[in-house]
């Protein structure tokens with residue numbers, strides 16, 4: 352997954368968010384993003400890409416923060432959850448069963464947006480669709 356594509360997707364979501372609010376005075380201060388470890392997104396690289404992409408736009412000066420969501424699989428044999436690792440081909444350590452169910456780790460969403468508008472500071476949550 353590629354930080355540039357993801358940033359484009361994020362900017363589209365933020366533009367839609369502003370249109371939905373119908374509030375041209377809304378100034379985004381911080382975008383809180385949740386990114387699962389199984390998305391192959393490099394958080395630092397995403398922040399760098401975002402900062403470059405917003406220059407000169409209405410989002411110039413806004414900040415992106417990223418919360419890591421751990422990668423967790425569930426073993427369908429014994430129903431336990433585990434941390435899948437590539438070294439063991441993501442198989443469960445308990446039963447050596449192939450990874451079939453991902454509990455978390457594929458998240459790619461906006462958790463909340465901190466913004467200021469003519470009406471005062473506020474907090475809003477919205478989500479973007481998964482990209483994989």
Ligand SMILES: [Zn+2]
Nearest residue numbers: 426429445446
């Ligand atoms: Zn098991």
